[in-house]
Amino acid sequence: MFGTRAVVNPVSDTLSDDLHWLERCRQGDDAAVTYLVNKHRNRLVRTAANILRDRFEAEDVAQDAFLKAFRELHRLRDDRAFASFLYRICVRLCMDRLRSKRAEPAEFDGVESSDGPQIETRIVVEELLETLTPELRMTLVLREMEQLSYEEVAEIMHVPIGTVRSRLHTARERFRHLWLDANKETA
Amino acid sequence: MLGCRRHARLLDKSRDAELSTREALFLANHESRCERCAALAEADWGLSVLREQAFPEDLELSPQFTANVVAMVRVDRGRERVSYWAPAMVGATVAAIAVMVMLQLFSRANAPAFTNSPVGEARLDRSAEPPAFPNLDRSSDHK
Ligand SMILES: [Zn+2]
Numbered sequence: 001m002f003g004t005r006a007v008v009n010p011v012s013d014t015l016s017d018d019l020h021w022l023e024r025c026r027q028g029d030d031a032a033v034t035y036l037v038n039k040h041r042n043r044l045v046r047t048a049a050n051i052l053r054d055r056f057e058a059e060d061v062a063q064d065a066f067l068k069a070f071r072e073l074h075r076l077r078d079d080r081a082f083a084s085f086l087y088r089i090c091v092r093l094c095m096d097r098l099r100s101k102r103a104e105p106a107e108f109d110g111v112e113s114s115d116g117p118q119i120e121t122r123i124v125v126e127e128l129l130e131t132l133t134p135e136l137r138m139t140l141v142l143r144e145m146e147q148l149s150y151e152e153v154a155e156i157m158h159v160p161i162g163t164v165r166s167r168l169h170t171a172r173e174r175f176r177h178l179w180l181d182a183n184k185e186t187a
Numbered sequence: 188m189l190g191c192r193r194h195a196r197l198l199d200k201s202r203d204a205e206l207s208t209r210e211a212l213f214l215a216n217h218e219s220r221c222e223r224c225a226a227l228a229e230a231d232w233g234l235s236v237l238r239e240q241a242f243p244e245d246l247e248l249s250p251q252f253t254a255n256v257v258a259m260v261r262v263d264r265g266r267e268r269v270s271y272w273a274p275a276m277v278g279a280t281v282a283a284i285a286v287m288v289m290l291q292l293f294s295r296a297n298a299p300a301f302t303n304s305p306v307g308e309a310r311l312d313r314s315a316e317p318p319a320f321p322n323l324d325r326s327s328d329h330k
Pocket residue numbers: 188190191194217221222223224225
Protein backbone atom coordinates (compact mmCIF):
# COMPACT_ATOMS: atom_id res chain seq x y z
CA MET A 1 0.00 0.00 0.00
CA PHE A 2 2.90 2.29 0.68
CA GLY A 3 6.61 2.01 0.33
CA THR A 4 9.33 3.59 2.43
CA ARG A 5 10.20 7.18 1.70
CA ALA A 6 13.72 7.23 0.34
CA VAL A 7 14.20 10.85 1.37
CA VAL A 8 13.52 10.31 5.05
CA ASN A 9 15.14 6.96 5.51
CA PRO A 10 17.23 7.54 8.64
CA VAL A 11 19.11 4.27 8.54
CA SER A 12 20.46 4.30 5.00
CA ASP A 13 20.41 8.07 4.59
CA THR A 14 24.05 8.63 5.43
CA LEU A 15 25.82 11.28 3.46
CA SER A 16 29.55 11.03 2.98
CA ASP A 17 30.18 14.48 4.45
CA ASP A 18 29.07 13.14 7.84
CA LEU A 19 32.44 11.38 7.99
CA HIS A 20 34.37 14.62 7.63
CA TRP A 21 32.28 16.42 10.24
CA LEU A 22 32.41 13.51 12.66
CA GLU A 23 36.19 13.55 12.51
CA ARG A 24 36.19 17.26 13.28
CA CYS A 25 33.66 16.64 16.03
CA ARG A 26 36.04 14.19 17.69
CA GLN A 27 38.68 16.91 17.70
CA GLY A 28 36.33 19.12 19.71
CA ASP A 29 35.16 21.38 16.90
CA ASP A 30 31.92 23.18 17.84
CA ALA A 31 31.19 24.04 14.21
CA ALA A 32 31.08 20.32 13.41
CA VAL A 33 28.61 19.73 16.24
CA THR A 34 26.46 22.59 14.93
CA TYR A 35 26.53 21.17 11.41
CA LEU A 36 25.52 17.66 12.50
CA VAL A 37 22.76 18.93 14.80
CA ASN A 38 21.32 21.15 12.08
CA LYS A 39 21.42 18.30 9.63
CA HIS A 40 19.62 15.71 11.78
CA ARG A 41 17.49 17.77 14.20
CA ASN A 42 14.22 18.03 12.23
CA ARG A 43 13.98 14.37 11.47
CA LEU A 44 14.95 13.38 14.99
CA VAL A 45 12.48 15.72 16.70
CA ARG A 46 9.71 14.65 14.33
CA THR A 47 10.31 10.97 15.11
CA ALA A 48 10.35 11.66 18.85
CA ALA A 49 7.20 13.80 18.53
CA ASN A 50 5.38 11.02 16.70
CA ILE A 51 6.36 8.52 19.35
CA LEU A 52 5.72 10.73 22.38
CA ARG A 53 2.88 12.79 20.82
CA ASP A 54 4.37 15.91 22.40
CA ARG A 55 6.63 18.16 20.34
CA PHE A 56 8.12 19.99 23.33
CA GLU A 57 9.02 16.79 25.11
CA ALA A 58 10.32 15.55 21.78
CA GLU A 59 12.75 18.48 21.62
CA ASP A 60 14.05 17.61 25.09
CA VAL A 61 14.55 13.99 24.15
CA ALA A 62 16.20 14.90 20.84
CA GLN A 63 18.65 17.21 22.62
CA ASP A 64 19.49 14.46 25.09
CA ALA A 65 19.94 12.05 22.18
CA PHE A 66 22.42 14.39 20.48
CA LEU A 67 24.34 14.84 23.71
CA LYS A 68 24.50 11.09 24.32
CA ALA A 69 25.50 10.41 20.71
CA PHE A 70 28.39 12.91 20.82
CA ARG A 71 29.47 11.59 24.22
CA GLU A 72 29.46 7.99 22.99
CA LEU A 73 30.99 8.74 19.60
CA HIS A 74 33.94 6.49 20.46
CA ARG A 75 31.51 3.54 20.39
CA LEU A 76 30.58 4.21 16.77
CA ARG A 77 32.62 1.74 14.75
CA ASP A 78 31.48 2.87 11.32
CA ASP A 79 30.94 6.61 10.90
CA ARG A 80 28.62 5.95 7.97
CA ALA A 81 26.13 4.54 10.50
CA PHE A 82 25.97 7.79 12.51
CA ALA A 83 22.35 8.49 11.52
CA SER A 84 21.07 5.10 12.65
CA PHE A 85 23.27 5.31 15.78
CA LEU A 86 21.62 8.63 16.62
CA TYR A 87 18.10 7.35 15.90
CA ARG A 88 18.66 4.27 18.02
CA ILE A 89 19.66 6.44 20.95
CA CYS A 90 16.66 8.72 20.44
CA VAL A 91 14.20 5.82 20.16
CA ARG A 92 15.66 4.25 23.30
CA LEU A 93 15.23 7.51 25.20
CA CYS A 94 11.64 7.76 23.93
CA MET A 95 11.02 4.20 25.09
CA ASP A 96 12.33 5.10 28.57
CA ARG A 97 9.95 8.08 28.69
CA LEU A 98 7.00 5.94 27.60
CA ARG A 99 7.80 3.35 30.25
CA SER A 100 8.08 5.94 33.00
CA LYS A 101 4.85 7.58 31.81
CA ARG A 102 3.08 4.25 31.88
CA ALA A 103 3.93 3.97 35.54
CA GLU A 104 2.13 7.27 36.17
CA PRO A 105 -1.68 7.42 36.11
CA ALA A 106 -2.99 8.62 32.74
CA GLU A 107 -4.28 12.15 32.60
CA PHE A 108 -7.10 13.12 30.28
CA ASP A 109 -8.99 16.39 30.55
CA GLY A 110 -11.52 15.70 27.81
CA VAL A 111 -12.08 17.55 24.59
CA GLU A 112 -13.71 20.96 24.26
CA SER A 113 -16.35 20.90 21.55
CA SER A 114 -14.94 24.16 20.18
CA ASP A 115 -11.66 22.41 19.41
CA GLY A 116 -13.24 20.82 16.36
CA PRO A 117 -13.28 17.30 14.99
CA GLN A 118 -9.62 17.34 13.94
CA ILE A 119 -8.44 17.90 17.49
CA GLU A 120 -10.89 15.25 18.69
CA THR A 121 -9.47 12.73 16.24
CA ARG A 122 -5.93 13.62 17.32
CA ILE A 123 -6.81 13.08 20.96
CA VAL A 124 -8.56 9.78 20.22
CA VAL A 125 -5.46 8.60 18.34
CA GLU A 126 -3.22 9.68 21.22
CA GLU A 127 -5.44 7.93 23.75
CA LEU A 128 -5.45 4.73 21.74
CA LEU A 129 -1.68 4.83 21.38
CA GLU A 130 -1.36 5.28 25.13
CA THR A 131 -3.17 2.03 25.78
CA LEU A 132 -0.58 0.06 23.79
CA THR A 133 2.61 -1.18 25.44
CA PRO A 134 5.69 0.96 24.66
CA GLU A 135 7.09 -1.77 22.36
CA LEU A 136 3.87 -2.11 20.33
CA ARG A 137 3.36 1.64 20.18
CA MET A 138 6.93 2.23 19.03
CA THR A 139 6.69 -0.41 16.30
CA LEU A 140 3.36 0.95 15.07
CA VAL A 141 4.59 4.55 14.99
CA LEU A 142 7.87 3.74 13.24
CA ARG A 143 6.09 1.72 10.58
CA GLU A 144 2.81 3.60 10.11
CA MET A 145 3.79 7.18 10.87
CA GLU A 146 7.49 7.22 10.08
CA GLN A 147 6.95 4.75 7.22
CA LEU A 148 10.19 2.92 7.88
CA SER A 149 10.78 -0.50 6.37
CA TYR A 150 10.66 -3.61 8.56
CA GLU A 151 14.47 -3.84 8.34
CA GLU A 152 14.87 -0.27 9.53
CA VAL A 153 12.45 -0.73 12.41
CA ALA A 154 14.34 -3.89 13.40
CA GLU A 155 17.67 -2.08 13.29
CA ILE A 156 16.47 0.94 15.23
CA MET A 157 14.67 -1.15 17.87
CA HIS A 158 17.53 -3.64 17.96
CA VAL A 159 15.25 -6.68 17.56
CA PRO A 160 15.03 -9.44 14.92
CA ILE A 161 12.83 -8.72 11.92
CA GLY A 162 10.46 -11.55 12.94
CA THR A 163 9.81 -9.73 16.20
CA VAL A 164 8.94 -6.58 14.25
CA ARG A 165 6.48 -8.56 12.11
CA SER A 166 4.72 -10.14 15.06
CA ARG A 167 4.68 -6.91 17.08
CA LEU A 168 3.31 -4.97 14.16
CA HIS A 169 0.61 -7.55 13.55
CA THR A 170 -0.44 -7.45 17.22
CA ALA A 171 -0.26 -3.65 17.35
CA ARG A 172 -2.38 -3.19 14.23
CA GLU A 173 -4.95 -5.71 15.37
CA ARG A 174 -5.18 -4.12 18.80
CA PHE A 175 -5.40 -0.64 17.30
CA ARG A 176 -8.25 -1.71 15.00
CA HIS A 177 -10.20 -3.16 17.95
CA LEU A 178 -9.59 -0.03 20.02
CA TRP A 179 -10.62 2.16 17.10
CA LEU A 180 -13.86 0.20 16.74
CA ASP A 181 -14.61 0.52 20.46
CA ALA A 182 -13.82 4.23 20.47
CA ASN A 183 -16.12 4.84 17.52
CA LYS A 184 -18.88 2.76 19.08
CA GLU A 185 -18.68 4.92 22.23
CA THR A 186 -18.87 8.19 20.31
CA ALA A 187 -21.65 6.96 18.00
CA MET B 188 -15.39 -18.67 11.50
CA LEU B 189 -13.22 -20.40 8.98
CA GLY B 190 -10.83 -18.00 7.26
CA CYS B 191 -10.76 -15.32 9.99
CA ARG B 192 -7.04 -15.84 10.57
CA ARG B 193 -6.30 -15.61 6.88
CA HIS B 194 -8.40 -12.47 6.71
CA ALA B 195 -6.39 -10.89 9.56
CA ARG B 196 -3.11 -11.81 7.85
CA LEU B 197 -4.20 -10.41 4.50
CA LEU B 198 -5.59 -7.25 6.06
CA ASP B 199 -2.16 -6.72 7.58
CA LYS B 200 -0.44 -7.49 4.30
CA SER B 201 -2.62 -4.96 2.50
CA ARG B 202 -1.03 -2.19 4.59
CA ASP B 203 2.45 -3.10 3.39
CA ALA B 204 1.93 -4.27 -0.17
CA GLU B 205 -0.52 -4.55 -3.03
CA LEU B 206 -2.72 -7.66 -2.74
CA SER B 207 -3.21 -10.03 -5.63
CA THR B 208 -6.69 -10.17 -7.20
CA ARG B 209 -7.24 -13.53 -5.57
CA GLU B 210 -6.32 -12.20 -2.13
CA ALA B 211 -8.49 -9.10 -2.59
CA LEU B 212 -11.41 -11.29 -3.62
CA PHE B 213 -10.94 -13.48 -0.57
CA LEU B 214 -11.09 -10.42 1.71
CA ALA B 215 -14.27 -9.10 0.08
CA ASN B 216 -15.87 -12.54 0.16
CA HIS B 217 -15.01 -13.20 3.78
CA GLU B 218 -16.18 -9.77 4.91
CA SER B 219 -19.58 -10.34 3.28
CA ARG B 220 -20.01 -13.45 5.43
CA CYS B 221 -18.25 -12.48 8.67
CA GLU B 222 -19.51 -9.45 10.53
CA ARG B 223 -16.56 -9.30 12.93
CA CYS B 224 -13.94 -9.26 10.17
CA ALA B 225 -15.96 -6.74 8.18
CA ALA B 226 -15.90 -4.41 11.19
CA LEU B 227 -12.14 -4.89 11.57
CA ALA B 228 -11.60 -4.14 7.91
CA GLU B 229 -13.53 -0.95 8.36
CA ALA B 230 -11.42 -0.09 11.40
CA ASP B 231 -8.38 -0.29 9.16
CA TRP B 232 -9.33 3.28 8.37
CA GLY B 233 -8.17 4.10 11.93
CA LEU B 234 -4.63 3.16 10.95
CA SER B 235 -4.82 5.54 8.00
CA VAL B 236 -6.01 8.25 10.38
CA LEU B 237 -3.05 7.42 12.60
CA ARG B 238 -0.70 8.02 9.68
CA GLU B 239 -2.38 11.33 8.91
CA GLN B 240 -1.74 12.39 12.49
CA ALA B 241 2.03 12.29 11.99
CA PHE B 242 3.78 15.57 12.73
CA PRO B 243 4.80 17.55 9.64
CA GLU B 244 8.32 17.13 8.28
CA ASP B 245 9.00 20.85 8.57
CA LEU B 246 8.11 20.84 12.27
CA GLU B 247 9.08 24.18 13.75
CA LEU B 248 11.75 23.85 16.43
CA SER B 249 12.70 26.26 19.16
CA PRO B 250 15.27 28.74 17.74
CA GLN B 251 17.67 27.86 20.53
CA PHE B 252 17.66 24.14 19.78
CA THR B 253 21.09 23.89 18.14
CA ALA B 254 22.71 26.43 20.45
CA ASN B 255 21.42 24.46 23.45
CA VAL B 256 22.90 21.21 22.16
CA VAL B 257 26.26 22.85 21.39
CA ALA B 258 26.35 24.38 24.89
CA MET B 259 25.45 21.02 26.48
CA VAL B 260 28.17 19.27 24.47
CA ARG B 261 30.72 21.92 25.47
CA VAL B 262 29.90 21.53 29.19
CA ASP B 263 30.06 17.77 28.81
CA ARG B 264 33.48 17.94 27.16
CA GLY B 265 34.75 20.17 29.98
CA ARG B 266 33.52 17.68 32.54
CA GLU B 267 35.08 14.86 30.61
CA ARG B 268 38.43 16.65 30.49
CA VAL B 269 38.35 17.19 34.26
CA SER B 270 37.44 13.57 34.91
CA TYR B 271 40.20 12.50 32.48
CA TRP B 272 42.91 14.45 34.31
CA ALA B 273 41.51 14.01 37.85
CA PRO B 274 43.26 10.66 38.59
CA ALA B 275 46.59 12.06 37.36
CA MET B 276 46.16 15.18 39.50
CA VAL B 277 45.27 13.11 42.58
CA GLY B 278 48.27 10.84 41.90
CA ALA B 279 50.63 13.81 41.54
CA THR B 280 49.33 15.38 44.77
CA VAL B 281 49.74 12.13 46.70
CA ALA B 282 53.28 11.69 45.32
CA ALA B 283 54.22 15.28 46.25
CA ILE B 284 52.93 14.79 49.80
CA ALA B 285 54.84 11.50 50.09
CA VAL B 286 58.09 13.15 48.94
CA MET B 287 57.68 16.00 51.43
CA VAL B 288 57.00 13.61 54.30
CA MET B 289 60.06 11.53 53.40
CA LEU B 290 62.30 14.60 53.21
CA GLN B 291 61.04 15.73 56.59
CA LEU B 292 61.71 12.32 58.17
CA PHE B 293 65.18 12.10 56.58
CA SER B 294 66.29 15.52 57.83
CA ARG B 295 65.09 14.71 61.36
CA ALA B 296 67.01 11.45 61.48
CA ASN B 297 70.34 13.25 60.73
CA ALA B 298 69.88 16.23 63.04
CA PRO B 299 71.61 16.29 66.57
CA ALA B 300 69.35 15.30 69.40
CA PHE B 301 67.75 18.35 70.89
CA THR B 302 67.01 18.71 74.63
CA ASN B 303 66.22 21.70 76.83
CA SER B 304 69.07 21.01 79.37
CA PRO B 305 72.70 21.68 78.41
CA VAL B 306 75.13 18.77 78.20
CA GLY B 307 77.93 20.55 80.23
CA GLU B 308 77.71 22.23 83.69
CA ALA B 309 79.13 25.68 84.64
CA ARG B 310 80.43 26.14 88.30
CA LEU B 311 81.97 29.08 90.16
CA ASP B 312 85.24 28.11 91.94
CA ARG B 313 85.42 30.46 94.99
CA SER B 314 88.64 28.96 96.45
CA ALA B 315 90.84 30.23 93.61
CA GLU B 316 92.57 33.68 93.70
CA PRO B 317 90.92 36.36 91.66
CA PRO B 318 92.96 37.08 88.53
CA ALA B 319 95.34 40.01 88.70
CA PHE B 320 94.35 42.78 86.40
CA PRO B 321 97.04 45.14 84.97
CA ASN B 322 96.94 48.71 86.34
CA LEU B 323 96.06 50.95 83.52
CA ASP B 324 95.93 54.16 85.57
CA ARG B 325 98.23 56.68 83.73
CA SER B 326 98.49 59.19 86.61
CA SER B 327 100.91 56.88 88.52
CA ASP B 328 103.42 57.05 85.60
CA HIS B 329 103.92 60.85 86.05
CA LYS B 330 104.83 60.57 89.68
ZN1 LIG C 1 -13.95 -13.52 10.01
